[in-house]
Amino acid sequence: MKKLLLTGIACAVLTTLGAASQGADKKTLAFVVNGSSDFWKAAEAGVKKAQSELPNYNLVFKYPEQSSAAIQTRMMDDLVASGVAGIMVSAVDPKTMGDALNRVGSQVALFTTDSDAPNSKRIAYIGSSNTDAGKQAGQLLLKALPNGGKCMGFVGLPGADNARERIDGVKETIKGSKIELIDVRADDIDQTRAKRNVEDMLTAHPEVNCMIGFYSYNTPSIYSVLKDAGKLGQITIVGFDEDPITLGGVKEGTIVGTVVQQPYEWGYQGMKDMAKYLEGDKSFIPANHLIIVPTKIIDKTNVDAFWTELKARQGKK
Known part of the structure; x- marks a missing residue:
């Protein structure tokens, strides 16, 4: 009986260690925005949807406490130090953040969204024209x-x-x-x-x-x-x-x-594409490294239909 009990405990320990190891093996992908705004809620919903389809990844959504190039840079550096595998960022000021973006891009998979930084080491831009x-x-x-x-x-x-x-x-x-x-x-x-x-x-x-x-x-x-x-x-x-x-x-x-724009798609498609890239699939990246998600005009003729679609995507009634 004692032997059976010890065997059971050993199995439980191994199971726990196995689960912990599996969790530790998950790669983390981060979506970093340029400031606190309700605009980003749609992108956050897109990231949440992507998480449901990427069980082997841990997806995080980050808001800087202030819209500042220095604060955003520090946030990305902290994410890199914590071991993230990829970052998608809407840079506060791409022109002054060149060195920081290149530093990040030399260590993890770096994608841009919303505001591009074409002269940096970013892999691709996913967003609007x-x-x-x-x-x-x-x-x-x-x-x-x-x-x-x-x-x-x-x-x-x-x-x-x-x-x-x-x-x-x-x-x-x-x-x-x-x-x-x-x-x-x-x-x-x-x-x-x-x-x-x-x-x-x-x-x-x-x-x-x-x-x-x-x-x-x-x-x-x-x-x-x-x-x-x-x-x-x-x-x-x-x-x-x-x-x-x-x-x-x-x-x-x-x-x-x-x-x-379609920030929901930036979050959803962006996380899925980063996962593809990390798994060795680069076929989705066009020659110009720009993945354009079309914008559209909303006026009185189509506002009701658009609003209904927007609420559905964000899980609102």
Whole structure:
């Protein structure tokens, strides 16, 4: 009896050690964003979906406590030190983070999303063509302002490729028209400052009859300030991304439209592709190392259908 008991204990210990070893063998993949914003909830849902299909990996989603290149760099260095196998990152400032990204990319599989860093050691970019997205926003402006207008833009990180490319796309599309983008104000992903920027411009530039929110939270800030000022419907608003306030404004007609990305796919496809890469499959990487997930225009004609799809993906009713 004693022998049987000892044998049972030994088996239990071996089983426990085997399970621990199996858990320790799992590779960790991290998705690192550029700041705290509801925009990233869709990407987080995509990562969660990927986790259900990648049982041999541990997937983590990381928000920096502040939108800072230094803080984001420290976060990636800590992840590398902890033994992660791959990182997908939306770099706060790709131009100043070159050395840091190269350091990370020389140690783990590095992919970029949202804002690319093409001169770094990243393996591929998975995300939108921000230039095309900017052109789509420009198309919304041309349709909404056939007689021209003076527009003010608002953005989080003007040095990031996603911001610069969106702005350039808008400018390229409205070139030669009577629409002018007179300025773009930055807020460093500080939402209090984002709102204050709109308030300041409303006072300093009464001639402005059009506002563009280039980051996901910028359009809700515009909406809130104009609502408080009693100017909703008087100033044309064009946005980016799918914040609920933005979609509500599109539905009620106070926002002309918004150009939406597919961050859910960045999270889902990005994690799956990183796993493929680590397993030796590089066939999915195109020659230009750009995996483009298309953007689309959401206006009053398709906002209800889009919102229903978005809620379903995020597990909401």
